Amino acid sequence: MRINARLDDSYAEKLEFLQSATRLSLSDIVRDSVDRYYEAVLAEQKRKRASLDKLVGAFSGGPPDGSTRYKQDVLDHVAGKHA
DSSP states (O other), X not given: OOXXXXXXXXXXXXXXXXXXXXXXXXXXXXXXXXXXXHHHHHHHHHHHHHHHHXXXXXXXXXXXXXXXXXXXXXXXXXHHHTO
């Protein structure tokens, strides 16, 4: 895939610095940057999904009293995030 992007001067300077500091090509820097960003976004999605799965018990069958306690479980989860 070819990429054509418009970058302001500050990004051009950052890319030039990275090329100089790492001695990598611009293509290698873009590939590495996409890999790192991809891993960060994927990890954040997994963290959020795990938090929701724990909250509702999506893959564990849920607690036996889940249908009667779900409001309290949500409140406890939110309280834990803001404690």
